[in-house]
Amino acid sequence: MLRVTVICVGKLKEKFYAQAAAEYVKRLGRYCKLELIELPEQRLPDAPAPAEIERALSREAEAIRGKIPPSASVVALCIEGRLHSSEEVARLLGSWQQRGEKCLVFVIGGSYGLHPSVKSGAWVQLSMSPMTFPHHLARVMLLEQIYRGFQILEGGKYHK
Numbered sequence: 001m002l003r004v005t006v007i008c009v010g011k012l013k014e015k016f017y018a019q020a021a022a023e024y025v026k027r028l029g030r031y032c033k034l035e036l037i038e039l040p041e042q043r044l045p046d047a048p049a050p051a052e053i054e055r056a057l058s059r060e061a062e063a064i065r066g067k068i069p070p071s072a073s074v075v076a077l078c079i080e081g082r083l084h085s086s087e088e089v090a091r092l093l094g095s096w097q098q099r100g101e102k103c104l105v106f107v108i109g110g111s112y113g114l115h116p117s118v119k120s121g122a123w124v125q126l127s128m129s130p131m132t133f134p135h136h137l138a139r140v141m142l143l144e145q146i147y148r149g150f151q152i153l154e155g156g157k158y159h160k
Helices: 015-028 050-067 086-099 116-120 135-154
Strands: 003-009 033-039 073-083 103-108 124-127
Touching: 003 050, 003 135, 015 033, 015 135, 033 050, 050 116, 073 086, 073 116, 086 135, 103 135
Parallel strands: 003 033, 003 103, 073 103, 073 124
Antiparallel strands: none
């Protein structure tokens, strides 16, 4: 079975986000072996200096890289990434499957995003929208889009 990992910086605290994420995790069980990994977000002061943000992102990047299997294809969610339609996400999943890769890893950063080293090492840089969303909501949106992508590939009725 396909292996998909979603690495998230920050923990889901709000019950409604956790419930929504759990629903898509359950649905995805039909298509892949899904693993969700939550990493702690580095604590920063209310108005951090750029150097403090850089150090925090660097520490988070270290933790992220420690969770990525060596043979994985990485998709970094970042504002600089390319916007994809749901059909394009499905094609992305399909091309990954055809390549016979063992593990697909999606990475969602914390409040300050991802360190440049994580983004530059990614197979794909994906932007969900030019709008800004809480990273907790981005997790739910990503899980929904992965589910939708598998449904599109299968020809299911979910995507209309």
